[in-house]
Amino acid sequence: MCGIVGYTGCNEAAPILLEGLETLAYRGYDSAGIAVWDGENIVMKKEKGQLANLKAIVAREPVFGACGIGHTRWATHGEPSYINSHPHGDAKKQLVLVHNGIIENYIRLKEMLTERGLRFVSDTDTEVIAQLIGDIYKGDPIPAITKAIHMLEGSFALAILFRDDPNRIYCVCKDSPMVVGFGKDGAHIASDIPAMLSYTRDVTFMGDKQIAVLSPEGIAFYDEFGSPIDKGCTHIDWDLDAAKKGSYEHFMMKEICEEPVAFRKTAEQYVSFKTGRIKADCFPWSEEDIPSLRRIRIVGCGTAYHAGLLGKKYFSEFARIPVEAEIASEFRYSDHIFEEGELLFVISQSGETADTIAAMRMAKQAGVRTVAVCNVIGSTIAREADDVLFTYAGPEIAVAATKSYLTQATVLFIAALHLGCMRGKVSEETAAELISQLALIPDSMQRLIDGRGEIQYYASREFSEKHVFFIGRGIDSALAMEAALKLKEISYIHSEAYAAGELKHGTIALIEEGTLVVALVTQKRLAAKTASNIEEVRVRGANVLAITNGNMPEVDSHCAKVWRIEEMNELIAPFCAIIPLQLFAYYMAVQKGCPVDKPRNLAKSVTVE
Numbered sequence: 001m002c003g004i005v006g007y008t009g010c011n012e013a014a015p016i017l018l019e020g021l022e023t024l025a026y027r028g029y030d031s032a033g034i035a036v037w038d039g040e041n042i043v044m045k046k047e048k049g050q051l052a053n054l055k056a057i058v059a060r061e062p063v064f065g066a067c068g069i070g071h072t073r074w075a076t077h078g079e080p081s082y083i084n085s086h087p088h089g090d091a092k093k094q095l096v097l098v099h100n101g102i103i104e105n106y107i108r109l110k111e112m113l114t115e116r117g118l119r120f121v122s123d124t125d126t127e128v129i130a131q132l133i134g135d136i137y138k139g140d141p142i143p144a145i146t147k148a149i150h151m152l153e154g155s156f157a158l159a160i161l162f163r164d165d166p167n168r169i170y171c172v173c174k175d176s177p178m179v180v181g182f183g184k185d186g187a188h189i190a191s192d193i194p195a196m197l198s199y200t201r202d203v204t205f206m207g208d209k210q211i212a213v214l215s216p217e218g219i220a221f222y223d224e225f226g227s228p229i230d231k232g233c234t235h236i237d238w239d240l241d242a243a244k245k246g247s248y249e250h251f252m253m254k255e256i257c258e259e260p261v262a263f264r265k266t267a268e269q270y271v272s273f274k275t276g277r278i279k280a281d282c283f284p285w286s287e288e289d290i291p292s293l294r295r296i297r298i299v300g301c302g303t304a305y306h307a308g309l310l311g312k313k314y315f316s317e318f319a320r321i322p323v324e325a326e327i328a329s330e331f332r333y334s335d336h337i338f339e340e341g342e343l344l345f346v347i348s349q350s351g352e353t354a355d356t357i358a359a360m361r362m363a364k365q366a367g368v369r370t371v372a373v374c375n376v377i378g379s380t381i382a383r384e385a386d387d388v389l390f391t392y393a394g395p396e397i398a399v400a401a402t403k404s405y406l407t408q409a410t411v412l413f414i415a416a417l418h419l420g421c422m423r424g425k426v427s428e429e430t431a432a433e434l435i436s437q438l439a440l441i442p443d444s445m446q447r448l449i450d451g452r453g454e455i456q457y458y459a460s461r462e463f464s465e466k467h468v469f470f471i472g473r474g475i476d477s478a479l480a481m482e483a484a485l486k487l488k489e490i491s492y493i494h495s496e497a498y499a500a501g502e503l504k505h506g507t508i509a510l511i512e513e514g515t516l517v518v519a520l521v522t523q524k525r526l527a528a529k530t531a532s533n534i535e536e537v538r539v540r541g542a543n544v545l546a547i548t549n550g551n552m553p554e555v556d557s558h559c560a561k562v563w564r565i566e567e568m569n570e571l572i573a574p575f576c577a578i579i580p581l582q583l584f585a586y587y588m589a590v591q592k593g594c595p596v597d598k599p600r601n602l603a604k605s606v607t608v609e
Ligand code: AGP
Pocket: 300, 301, 302, 303, 304, 305, 347, 348, 349, 350, 351, 352, 353, 356, 399, 400, 401, 402, 486, 489, 604, 605, 606
């Protein structure tokens, strides 16, 4: 989705803005622009397409000045074009602004402003905001902003430059993230933390409708009615290099290679590998809460939902409690019957996914207690959930979620195990045994990553496939859904996940000579059943690749190729089995020459509905 940066201080703004936009490029965009106060005027440069296009323009026609804002646009209202790119200004040329989010009542506002004689040049909802603020503005920015934001419906993060107020940037947001921070050379804004890290690690997350005024001397905050407020900082301890590609060709590969460390870091927040015990005080429930706990619901989108599906298996297996997992965009518009004693797990790497936020708020309003599983401190979900269980994946830049999925599943596994112990469904000994097995996982993962050459070779032979089917039973059918999503989103190969036993009810009609079917078989007790399903597709011509949990001779004989993970407990196996599947998607995409880290049409942080 769109990205915003801003800087005011003692250095040239344009290079800082362009660098910041580069850092935010992973969010997805189709045009980019900057506006810089040059001492006399606000100069705008913008262009459709890649950031390189904008950089070329700025190199040809440099803009000088120490205060500016920048934007990468992911088109929502109006096609990607020069005219629709941000920044946008008002008719009287009093201000320019950049915007993330969607204004839902923009047509009504546009009609009202048109009746007042204002003419619009773009198709965007953003220009409506610029014209609205410009129409209200009487020389003092804060009253104009406060009045305008109360007329806007929808979501917005805005950074605004006023012609009469040089060197200041005005920011305000609602339901769209924005962070501000003060470094040694001035003040910065960004819609995401990585764009800020080279300047400061002490950042302030903007709350809904709060206003920040950035100047070279500092940052002042106001509430939605314009009264000054104090706001604290959050220290971000992410390693600066963690948000850089280093020697890797793609962020996705770097992030897969980081999984053993991300897993260990996350697991060790919640268990001690030394004592084999769960760190009970990390969890937001106590002995007194347990008798009234009746049901667990899990929501998330995309990969986060898929991690939730693993969570569903863990809660039902360990805690023996009714549990449902639902896609957040469906959950938010369903007519739920909430009951006392429900707990909602809200899964989100970014903590800014619009549908997940809406699902969380809906449940909270109905009195349901919410627990976020989130990777970003200070994000909307982390702030608004009743409790948070953080994942410790570090920044994830590639659009394809990899280490976030792993760490979300890890947190859900341990949370479920803890609830299982508290509900008397899992003994301390069983928990200790499982924790001792978790301790072995990073090394097993590392060996899979080290052996990735075989997967690369396999992908080099299969990358021209048009359709790939992923099948599995039980926990493997949840894993299959994530494997299929990973492959389709980055390689553009049509891929589908199917519960292995369901194939013969329709989908098997699509199997023909040479169709690639990837069978996931990590549960010994279901291996013979899945082997039968493999045989059903094999005899119809499928080329079957299986991923097995240790040796599974009953599966091997039906498959053209088998990749083995080391033998392990079947509930733990997904942590390792996902690695070859992510690597497979990666190498297929690389072979096809796809832009692995920034697949077409996709954005890292989906902040609109
Ligand atoms: C998957 O690779 C995607 N990046 C996507 O499905 C993602 O998991 C989803 O948009 C949810 O994002 P979140 O975890 O930041 O809420």
